[in-house]
Amino acid sequence: MENKNFSFELIKECPHTGARAGILHTPHGDIETPIFMPVGTQATVKGLRPDDLHDMEAQIILSNTYHLFLRPGHEIVKKAGGLHKFMNWNKPILTDSGGFQVFSLADMRKVSDEGVEFKSHLNGEKIFITPEKAIEIENALGADIIMAFDQCTDAKEDGGASYAEALEARRKTKLWLERCVKAHNNPNQMLFPIVQGNIYKDIRAMCVEDCLPYAKCGIAIGGLSVGEEKSIMYDILDFLNPILPHDQPRYLMGVGSPDCLVEGYARGIDMMDCVLPTRIARNGTAFTRKGKIAIKNATYKEDFSPIEEECDCYACKNFSRAYIRHLINTNEMLGAELLSIHNLRFLLKFAKDCRNAILNDNFKEFHDEFMASYKIKNRF
Amino acid sequence: MENKNFSFELIKECPHTGARAGILHTPHGDIETPIFMPVGTQATVKGLRPDDLHDMEAQIILSNTYHLFLRPGHEIVKKAGGLHKFMNWNKPILTDSGGFQVFSLADMRKVSDEGVEFKSHLNGEKIFITPEKAIEIENALGADIIMAFDQCTDAKEDGGASYAEALEARRKTKLWLERCVKAHNNPNQMLFPIVQGNIYKDIRAMCVEDCLPYAKCGIAIGGLSVGEEKSIMYDILDFLNPILPHDQPRYLMGVGSPDCLVEGYARGIDMMDCVLPTRIARNGTAFTRKGKIAIKNATYKEDFSPIEEECDCYACKNFSRAYIRHLINTNEMLGAELLSIHNLRFLLKFAKDCRNAILNDNFKEFHDEFMASYKIKNRF
Secondary structure, three states, X not given: OOOOOOEEEEEEEOOOOOOEEEEEXXXXXXXXXXXXXXXXXXXXXXXXXXXXXXXXXXXXXXXXXXXXXXXXXXXXXXXXXXXXXXXXXXXXXXXXXXXXXXHHOOEEEEEOOOOEEEEOOOOOOEEXXXXXXXXXXXXXXXXXXXXXXXOOOOOOOOOOXXXXXXXXXXXXXXXXXXXXXXXXXXOOOEXXXXXXXXXXXXXXXXXHHHHHHXXXXXXXXXXXXXXXXXXXXXXXXXXXXXXXXXXXXXXEOOOOOHHHHHHHHHOOOOEEEOOHHHHHHHOOXXXXXXXXXXXXXXXXXXXXXXXXXXXXXXXXXXOOHHHHHHHHHXXXXXXXXXXXXXHHXXXXXXXXXXXXXXXXXXHHHHHHHHHHHOOOOOOO | XXXXXXXXXXXXXXXXXXXXXEEEEEOOEEEXXXXXXXXXXXXXXXXXXXXXXXXXXXXXXXXXXXXXXXXXXXXXXXXXXXXXXXXXXXXXXXXXXXXXXXXXXXXXXXXXXXXXXXXXXXXXXXXXXXXXXXXXXXXXXXXXXXXXOOOOOOOOOOOOOOHHHHHHHHHHHHHHHHHHHHHOOOOOOEEEOEEOOOOOHHHHXXXXXXXXXXXXXXXXXXXXXXXXXXXXXXXXXXXHHHHOOOOOOEEEOOOOOXXXXXXXXHOOOOEEEOOHHHHHHHOOEEXXXXXXXXXXXXXXXXXXXXXXXXXXXXXXXXXXXXHHHHHHHOOOHHHHHHHHHHHHHHHHHHHHHHHHHHHOOOHHHXXXXXXXXXXXXXXX
């Protein structure tokens, strides 16, 4: 399928790292890369409104096919006029295929070449998802970027997938990708193939080969940030960078701590998403340029300064750490809302700063300075 | 204490009912009465931001002394520069005295003339609140309008307070009011005495007499909407209307369904507050001019119209019933936020419509038309 609705312009490349700045053109507008994508699992970024997302300069958000298939059902979203209209978000949307959730949330999976039979994590209802079904759902949802249905394997050192399991998952992922491509025929949606292969570089390379014929304007990397150490992920990204299509955006799925963002961008990644910023917000944790802070800490009891002096988000412009601490301690929704706004704005601004550093030829310095001052955990 | 920071202008009175339109001047701005006041128990109207409250034209909000005393503590709010600054709300605020919560939430009460000893509903800590302490806390919070510390009695027909109990509560309430007045010396805060007396009219009349010497620019009616039938409350309000100060705003505490609003206004009430609009919002219930609707109802599954076509709130201008239903069904915070915005805007707009009807000499018709079309429950 030819597609003139999507194109990717590579504007600048960092001479010292793999970092790239570009623009991805989509039917709902342009996306300036590298970018972080807020996650709105159930057609809402938890606690926030579309206006908040516009204010924080979100360019694209992600939503989850598995969740929307279960509730409210893709047919209802289709009748509403698609996901953009349903949730009142007129900029680009990306949907995953549901593959990851089927393998992480659902019970009693039976995986065959045909597809996956599983029980809904909500009501135990038996469901059968095939690549064709995943594409049908994603077509109905109507996101700009949609993902192929794939098989994701665990990458934990202690009990992750064996080489044989990863190889078998690769076989199914390839088979399913071919069927996804065949089933998909909406020119307003760009299908991204997903590179699996776990921590095994030769399988990763096979997966890239599998994807290449079908990657038209974007390719995704799945099966990382699923339990392995960060250094292992970076090693895989270093390995993949030279063999991924140079002229297409690369999307690293489900990764979103500040250090992973800058390290991912440094390895040629253009797009990333994660529930981390909103999930930790609900637990009272805020990103700062020096590392995360737990706002419940007694240190902030009488701290009437904003989360970060230099931050331009709604939370930092209007409220103190002491107030947000009070909201979190009393389980008030506004606490989660304000920290979600801050954490997302932090990552979006950080992605923009990374992009500007690439454009201004100082990404390497930017990267090094940030990594020197940011407190990092080795585990996700 | 003389007070030039507060005054009440009575602009218009309905010739057929007791309804009145006025303006209450306060240090943080004017309040056009009759009015409904959103409740922000813990220094936040649940789920909403100050901007939302401005957008929906809230003129004054209420916050709860008991809750803020427990968390974060009034000293912290004082250090923050007061409640207005702490929660970033620059219009008028009213705080209750904590009396109602002490009698409804706290455990193991020991009531004496001196005050009330009780255990915190949060951690069981033993606390002693006196009228002086209540005023000290309210002074620290710094609301524009503060309430006297009173003893509220149940008014349920099946097991409410006896005549003797109501009489004893009146005695304490009078004693405590005198001590509150003595303890209070901040000219930027207007102290409202509270008329108790349960469902006993002669005790209500005594309470009015008790309050009159201390009511300078406002008087409150407590101990209603606590279990009795609405008709009993209306009867008490009819009784009180002619004996309350004519030139001061009258605040009916804790009442806020649309029918109670219009019926209360018709009986000379100028101010009302209630958690109802935000509480039912979190359960998925929306006000409409025809009555309440439960958005979870399957009827709304594919209803892509707004909650109310004619409503100008953020929820109605941007989202469908089907979408809000999905959010409530999936326990997404945004569902509660949107319904809270709608329900509060509904009541604020309704109060404004009542006021305009009074100003335009057609409040009686407005009242009758509304009551004829709105589905009412006899119980609170």
